[in-house]
Amino acid sequence: MTETYRTMCPMNCLPTVCGMQVEVADGQVVRVHGDPANPESRGFLCLRGRATGEIIDSPSRLLRPRVRDRRNSDSWRDVTWDQALDDIAGAIRTAGAHRTSVWCGHGVIVNMVGLAMSLRFANMLGAQLWDGSIVCWGLGGFGVWLTGVPAVNSAEDLAENAELVLLWGANLASQPTTAPRITAARKRGARVIAIDIRRTEACDHADQYMLVRPGTDAALALAMMHVIVDENLHDHEFIEHHTVGFEALSAHIAGCPPEWAEAETGVPAGDIRALAREYAASRRATILLGGSSMNKTANRWYAARAISCLPGLTGNLGRPGAGMGPRHGADAGVWYNAFGGIVPHDHKAPETVIPSEMDTILSAIESGQIEVLILPGTNMLSSYADTARLERALARVKLVVCIDLFMSDTSRAFADLVLPGTAWLEESGLKFGPSYIHLMDRVLDPPGETRPVWQMFAALAERLRLEGFFPWSSIDGLLDAILDKDQTGHAKVAELRASSPSVRIDVPSYAYATLEFPTPSGKVEFFSERAQAMGLPPLPIYEPPVHGTAYPLAFVQGRSLTQFHAFYDHGRALPSLAKADPEPVLWMSTADALSRGIGDGAMVRFYNEGGEMRARARVTERMPAGTVWMCDGWMGINRLTSSARTVPDAAVAAFPPSGSARYDAFVEVSAG
Ligand code: SF4
Numbered sequence: 024m025t026e027t028y029r030t031m032c033p034m035n036c037l038p039t040v041c042g043m044q045v046e047v048a049d050g051q052v053v054r055v056h057g058d059p060a061n062p063e064s065r066g067f068l069c070l071r072g073r074a075t076g077e078i079i080d081s082p083s084r085l086l087r088p089r090v091r092d093r094r095n096s097d098s099w100r101d102v103t104w105d106q107a108l109d110d111i112a113g114a115i116r117t118a119g120a121h122r123t124s125v126w127c128g129h130g131v132i133v134n135m136v137g138l139a140m141s142l143r144f145a146n147m148l149g150a151q152l153w154d155g156s157i158v159c160w161g162l163g164g165f166g167v168w169l170t171g172v173p174a175v176n177s178a179e180d181l182a183e184n185a186e187l188v189l190l191w192g193a194n195l196a197s198q199p200t201t202a203p204r205i206t207a208a209r210k211r212g213a214r215v216i217a218i219d220i221r222r223t224e225a226c227d228h229a230d231q232y233m234l235v236r237p238g239t240d241a242a243l244a245l246a247m248m249h250v251i252v253d254e255n256l257h258d259h260e261f262i263e264h265h266t267v268g269f270e271a272l273s274a275h276i277a278g279c280p281p282e283w284a285e286a287e288t289g290v291p292a293g294d295i296r297a298l299a300r301e302y303a304a305s306r307r308a309t310i311l312l313g314g315s316s317m318n319k320t321a322n323r324w325y326a327a328r329a330i331s332c333l334p335g336l337t338g339n340l341g342r343p344g345a346g347m348g349p350r351h352g353a354d355a356g357v358w359y360n361a362f363g364g365i366v367p368h369d370h371k372a373p374e375t376v377i378p379s380e381m382d383t384i385l386s387a388i389e390s391g392q393i394e395v396l397i398l399p400g401t402n403m404l405s406s407y408a409d410t411a412r413l414e415r416a417l418a419r420v421k422l423v424v425c426i427d428l429f430m431s432d433t434s435r436a437f438a439d440l441v442l443p444g445t446a447w448l449e450e451s452g453l454k455f456g457p458s459y460i461h462l463m464d465r466v467l468d469p470p471g472e473t474r475p476v477w478q479m480f481a482a483l484a485e486r487l488r489l490e491g492f493f494p495w496s497s498i499d500g501l502l503d504a505i506l507d508k509d510q511t512g513h514a515k516v517a518e519l520r521a522s523s524p525s526v527r528i529d530v531p532s533y534a535y536a537t538l539e540f541p542t543p544s545g546k547v548e549f550f551s552e553r554a555q556a557m558g559l560p561p562l563p564i565y566e567p568p569v570h571g572t573a574y575p576l577a578f579v580q581g582r583s584l585t586q587f588h589a590f591y592d593h594g595r596a597l598p599s600l601a602k603a604d605p606e607p608v609l610w611m612s613t614a615d616a617l618s619r620g621i622g623d624g625a626m627v628r629f630y631n632e633g634g635e636m637r638a639r640a641r642v643t644e645r646m647p648a649g650t651v652w653m654c655d656g657w658m659g660i661n662r663l664t665s666s667a668r669t670v671p672d673a674a675v676a677a678f679p680p681s682g683s684a685r686y687d688a689f690v691e692v693s694a695g
Pocket residue numbers: 032033034035036039040041067068069070071072073197198199200
């Protein structure tokens with residue numbers, strides 16, 4: 024008999040989360056499809072989500088703990104869980120807690136339980152705990168946080184109320200369920216303008232699009248501010264009561280006219296003026312800021328800082344349809360205290376803390392300060408900046424433990440122990456969406472010797488005598504503890520099971536209705552004393568990317584509809600994703616391809632001083648000359664990116680996701 028269960032797609036395309044129905048017969052998944060009753064996705068399930076049905080019985084699944092005596096060899100042998108856990112606990116005891124680190128990836132954010140318990144373990148033990156967001160949205164979030172507008176309006180608010188939508192670096196491949204809301208807004212008469220470095224799917228949903236050179240978004244935002252102030256289009260009353268630093272900002276942007284920005288961005292000055300006037304004229308303008316890719320260019324977080332000043336300058340805040348739109352990593356209220364009561368404070372001695380900053384982390388590992396590295400659900404090697412440096416560093420770690428569904432680049436090259444995790448249908452958990460929390464109940468028995476991450480940490484905690492690590496009588500007790508918040512009405516798992524798996528979170532549909540902002544002044548900060556105290560520019564600034572003549576093309580990485588970071592061994596473990604996206608593809612403009620004698624579909628080599636990679640060329644009019652683009656997650660992509668420091672430790676201490684490296688890269692491409 025076939026039974027249908029309601030759950031969630033295990034991927035994390037936040038702010039998109041998708042409800043899923045799974046049909047199971049005789050313990051086998053026979054079909055997965057979208058859940059029309061899910062209030063956030065309303066039946067949508069993309070190719071990536073549909074492919075997850077292939078995880079369960081995949082012949083590539085890890086089913087037993089494995090160990091090997093020599094890295095870079097394939098001499099794996101099975102080991103019992105007890106032996107594996109004894110070995111890890113012994114290594115931690117020998118190394119000491121502060122020479123142990125836990126680095127979590129998206130694989131443990133599948134249902135929040137794995138992440139919560141990984142963090143709980145690290146902090147109770149006193150291990151190093153680094154923030155996974157530093158490979159993703161962290162720097163952009165930092166810029167927005169400094170300005171004071173980290174909270175966002177909902178997708179429903181955008182659909183119902185926005186009259187102008189700027190999709191600024193926001194690729195809808197990352198948040199596909201926002202697309203129907205944009206379509207709804209347009210049907211109502213809203214105008215949509217996409218700004219990006221290539222013609223993305225978002226451009227196809229827009230009334231107008233503008234292509235900027237990578238790393239120059241801040242110049243465009245500063246020039247827009249210049250026009251708005253120069254033409255007296257700013258909101259005087261809002262600025263007087265709800266912002267600080269307008270005088271300093273006005274003086275600063277006087278030197279940023281559209282003609283200057285045209286030379287930097289490639290956007291004609293007339294278009295910049297028109298965009299600024301249209302934005303300033305709207306009383307209900309929403310900006311959807313990109314999550315990850317735009318923070319991996321030379322201009323780092325300056326873009327998010329400058330763009331997030333625009334709503335304050337025009338009074339586009341605190342009203343329906345006005346403000347910042349759905350964004351990965353946004354402060355949606357419940358996220359920031361998601362694990363209150365679950366994750367205790369870190370009790371390491373301050374002098375032993377290795378800050379969550381990429382260059383610092385690499386230096387610490389390089390110098391032998393980390394002896395045990397536990398990697399739940401992450402392919403660190405493909406996602407971290409400067410792969411060659413990371414490889415040299417990981418070679419010094421005495422014990423690397425990977426917990427995953429499949430082997431990955433990292434486990435193949437560096438793991439000493441690989442532990443088999445359960446998939447989303449084989450354990451119970453919760454998915455946090457922007458407006459709801461959703462129950463993901465266990466519907467299948469775990470295959471082989473697979474275990475949930477939380478069980479692995481509970482067993483380790485017992486060996487290391489971490490008293491009270493799992494004080495709940497069952498997994499339901501833990502889920503109830505996570506749900507126990509004002510925003511959920513203190514919901515209980517049993518209630519979700521008995522009624523609907525989705526519980527509405529009490530977050531407003533639009534942010535900052537009270538016009539109180541989370542900054543030291545309580546106002547939108549054009550001038551940030553916080554930034555100044557950290558040694559950072561107090562005003563939004565722009566720094567031009569530095570092109571070398573040897574490597575003239577700006578290299579940008581992003582997201583596609585078939586790939587999401589390095590999930591499932593870059594999709595190679597799932598046949599439908601492997602078929603849709605079988606190999607690395609480098610997008611390049613017709614002009615750049617012609618001048619290099621490269622045809623569409625040819626194999627190319629792209630390289631810089633850091634390394635090289637091979638890919639198939641996609642020659643397309645969707646790319647402007649001077650820029651090449653590739654989907655992120657492919658192994659080797661970060662051989663070309665920089666691990667140079669971006670922000671000081673003070674910024675990391677104040678806003679932990681900000682500790683990202685520069686990630687920028689310039690390359691040359693040749694046939695072959
Ligand atoms: S958009 Fe993301 S969450 Fe939704 S189905 Fe696709 S992969 Fe899953």
